[in-house]
Amino acid sequence: MSSVQGKLVRSYWIAVALLFAADLVLIIHYTPDERSMGAVQKIFYLHLPVAINTFLACLTAFVASIAYLWQRKGWWDELAAAAARVAVQLCAVVLATGMIWGRAAWGVWWTWSPRLTFSLILFFLYVVYLVVRSSVEGRERRAIIGSVYAIIAFLDVPLVWLSARLLPDIHPGSIQLEPAMKLTLMASFVPVTLLAAGLVVTRFVLNRTSSAAANSDQANNPREIRTAPFVAGATLHGPKAIRQTGGAL
Amino acid sequence: MNDYVIAAYTIGSVLLWGYVISMWLESRSVVRRHLHDHKSSGGRP
Amino acid sequence: MPLVAQQFLLLVGKDLRIEARSRQTIGLVIVLGLLIVVVLGLGLGGGAAVGFGATVVLWVAYLFSGVLCFEKTMAVERSESALAALMLTPISRGTLYLAKLTSNLALMAAVALVITPAGVLFFSFDLSAAPFTFTAVMALGIVGFAAIGTLFAAVVSSTRLQGGLLAMMIFPVALPLVIASTQLLIHQFRDGLPVGGLGLGVLVAFDAIFLTASWLMFEWVLEP
Numbered sequence: 001m002s003s004v005q006g007k008l009v010r011s012y013w014i015a016v017a018l019l020f021a022a023d024l025v026l027i028i029h030y031t032p033d034e035r036s037m038g039a040v041q042k043i044f045y046l047h048l049p050v051a052i053n054t055f056l057a058c059l060t061a062f063v064a065s066i067a068y069l070w071q072r073k074g075w076w077d078e079l080a081a082a083a084a085r086v087a088v089q090l091c092a093v094v095l096a097t098g099m100i101w102g103r104a105a106w107g108v109w110w111t112w113s114p115r116l117t118f119s120l121i122l123f124f125l126y127v128v129y130l131v132v133r134s135s136v137e138g139r140e141r142r143a144i145i146g147s148v149y150a151i152i153a154f155l156d157v158p159l160v161w162l163s164a165r166l167l168p169d170i171h172p173g174s175i176q177l178e179p180a181m182k183l184t185l186m187a188s189f190v191p192v193t194l195l196a197a198g199l200v201v202t203r204f205v206l207n208r209t210s211s212a213a214a215n216s217d218q219a220n221n222p223r224e225i226r227t228a229p230f231v232a233g234a235t236l237h238g239p240k241a242i243r244q245t246g247g248a249l
Numbered sequence: 250m251n252d253y254v255i256a257a258y259t260i261g262s263v264l265l266w267g268y269v270i271s272m273w274l275e276s277r278s279v280v281r282r283h284l285h286d287h288k289s290s291g292g293r294p
Numbered sequence: 295m296p297l298v299a300q301q302f303l304l305l306v307g308k309d310l311r312i313e314a315r316s317r318q319t320i321g322l323v324i325v326l327g328l329l330i331v332v333v334l335g336l337g338l339g340g341g342a343a344v345g346f347g348a349t350v351v352l353w354v355a356y357l358f359s360g361v362l363c364f365e366k367t368m369a370v371e372r373s374e375s376a377l378a379a380l381m382l383t384p385i386s387r388g389t390l391y392l393a394k395l396t397s398n399l400a401l402m403a404a405v406a407l408v409i410t411p412a413g414v415l416f417f418s419f420d421l422s423a424a425p426f427t428f429t430a431v432m433a434l435g436i437v438g439f440a441a442i443g444t445l446f447a448a449v450v451s452s453t454r455l456q457g458g459l460l461a462m463m464i465f466p467v468a469l470p471l472v473i474a475s476t477q478l479l480i481h482q483f484r485d486g487l488p489v490g491g492l493g494l495g496v497l498v499a500f501d502a503i504f505l506t507a508s509w510l511m512f513e514w515v516l517e518p
Contacts, residue, residue, distance in 0.1 A: 013269065024258065039251040046261045069514065086268075093264050097257045104253030117473075124466040132463060136453050141517070145449050148511050149463065152442065155503055156467050163470035163496045166477040195265055202272050209279055 016198060019191035023184075031184040035176060040104040045184055047097040049192035050090050051119070055157075056193075057087035057200060058126065062154035065147035075208060077143035080150050082203035084129045090196060091123040106170070114164040121160045125153045139211075301385050305393030310400060312370060319366040320404055327359035327409040335416040348417035349476045352432070355409050356402070357468065360439055361461045363401050364447035367394065372451060377516070387513030395444045395508075402436050424482055431478050434497040435471040438504055442467055445508035445515065452517040470496055 027045050034041035060083035068076035098116055103109050110116065129149055136142040177185070313319055334351045371377035380390065410432070414421060421428050443464055450460045478493035 017266075020262070024262075027258075040253055042251075042254050043257040046258060050261070050265075069511075089264070089268050093261050096260050096264065100253055100257040100260070104251065104257075121466055121469050128462050128466055132449075132459070135459060141452070144514050145453075148445075148449065148515055151511070152445075152467060152504070152507060155507055156470065159470040159496055159500050159503070162492060162499075163473040163477075166473060166493055166496075192265075195269070199268055199272070202269075202276070206272060206276055206279065209276075213279065213282070 012194075012198060016191055016194045019194065023188050023191050026184055026187055031181055032178065034181070037105060040101065043097055043101045043104070045188045046192070047094065047101060048185065049189045050097070050196075051094045052189070053193055053196035054087050054090040054094055054122065057083045057090060057196065058122070058154055058157060060200065061087065061126075061129075061150045065150040068143055068147045069151075074139065074143065074211075075204075077146060078207040078211070079200075079204050080146060081130075081133060082207055083200050084126050084150060085203055086196060086199045088123065088126045088130060089199070091119060091126065094119050095123060111170055112167055113169050114167050117167055118161055118164040121164070122157065125156065125160075129153060298386070298389055301389050302393050302396075305385070305390065306396045306400075309367065309370070309393070309397035313367075313397075313401065319363060320401060322366070323359045323363045323401065323405050324408050326362055327355040327405055328412055330355040330358055331409060331413050331416060348413045348419035349479045350472070351417065352410060352413045353435070353472045353476065355413070356406065356436060356439065357465065357472075358461070359405055359409070360402055360436075360443055361464060363405070364398055364440070364443040365450070365460055367397055367401070368444075368447040368451040381516065387516060388509050390516070391444065391509050391512035394448075395440055395505075398440045398444050399437065402440055406432070406436065420483070423486075427482055428479060431475050431494075431497065434501060435475040438471050438497065438500040439464070439468050441501065441504045441508050445512060448512065449515045452515070470500055474500075 023045075027042055031042065031045070033039050061080040064076045064080035064083060067073075068080065095116075098119055099109055102111060102113075102116065129146065132149055133142055133146045136145050331351055334354065338347060338351070371380065413419065443460075446460055446463045450463070453459065474493045474496040478497075481487040481493070
């Protein structure tokens with residue numbers, strides 16, 4: 001069973017990598033330059049999908065946190081933590097590409113424009129989530145506090161977005177998308193979203209595996225081992241399975 | 250192709266795939282560590 | 295008078311009486327706030343941030359002194375297991391939250407009464423155009439700030455690492471308040487635009503959303 005899982009995981013990531021590469025080819029060769037901004041605008045095809053996925057990761061953490069507070073099952077909290085961590089990682093990419101775009105288009109690395117400011121605050125909101133989690137001892141307490149904070153942080157997101165809109169936007173540029181560009185944009189969403197989802201799921205499984213490994217040594221909660229299929233499969237089926245799953249994960 | 254566009258895509262791809270690869274590496278050490286722990290505490294071979 | 299109101303007044307009265315007796319928190323918080331205004335005034339003074347810079351300076355002072363204030367009002371409950379005793383009573387957690395919030399707001403109001411004139415003085419901020427608007431906007435901001443501050447202070451007081459944790463939790467969440475109020479006041483005093491629209495909406499929405507959310511979630515973060 002675990003070798004099939006391993007093969008699935010490996011094929012998944014190979015597929016994502018191929019789609020990613022194909023998307024790059026599309027962007028470079030097929031898509032025309034934008035009228036007002038020129039070639040620089042092409043950063044948009046990476047920047048926007050990653051930004052949307054950042055928001056989806058934040059939303060996942062929000063929903064998982066509510067679910068945890070309602071059902072009090074540990075894995076909801078671990079899903080929230082995984083999603084928040086990926087949100088921080090994706091937001092770093094949003095900030096990096098956004099700053100490069102700003103430098104290319106308007107000559108400055110930073111400006112307190114609505115979009116950049118929003119990305120920066122979002123980044124800090126979820127970095128704080130990770131720091132708070134690491135400061136609290138005790139799994140249940142950490143889960144409760146993490147969930148409360150994740151809910152507050154997500155409720156804050158639309159307010160940050162709206163208040164950032166009040167800031168002076170030095171260079172408001174509206175991008176005009178021709179049909180070919182719209183197609184590229186839609187296409188770009190596929191590999192990026194698959195990658196982001198893969199990151200969240202893998203992180204979640206890693207979290208579960210680590211906590212199951214911590215628990216199984218105490219051997220006081222057999223249920224935990226059953227819910228971590230990758231590790232359980234490895235130990236029950238012997239070293240051969242480990243070599244296969246270890247390679248695939 | 251604009252230098253900035255190349256820089257943006259390079260940094261973006263390095264970061265995104267870097268995250269994937271670092272998790273893959275981490276998963277390998279988790280499995281290896283668990284096997285070691287299990288063996289030393291007298292688990293099944 | 296309904297029971298809830300009685301309990302509420304009792305709790306607020308207790309907090310304020312403790313504070314009045316020791317005057318410990320209020321003294322520290324006011325002095326800290328004043329010092330922040332002075333330091334920023336020294337650093338920025340001389341034309342750079344005259345006038346409208348006062349709004350941001352005041353916010354910085356409110357943020358730091360507010361964090362200290364919330365920490366200390368929550369710490370009061372730590373001594374002699376006061377919180378544990380409180381949680382054994384039939385008082386609802388929501389009422390506990392509202393009482394703590396009110397105590398915090400009372401202290402912040404006292405702080406604001408001292409710091410704001412100082413800021414206006416050091417930065418030559420001309421409020422005569424719309425003093426009521428200024429007060430209302432800042433009040434809305436401080437209410438929202440205290441709403442999440444009270445909740446997060448309860449979270450932090452139960453963890454061992456206190457340090458800058460409370461400030462770290464509050465600041466990013468409170469940024470919409472800072473942005474909205476400063477932009478609103480800049481538009482009012484520099485451009486003469488009437489206050490309203492998006493900025494005011496953000497402030498009111500923030501207060502409504504976070505008062506409700508904190509009130510609902512307070513019970514989960516309380517730990518004796």
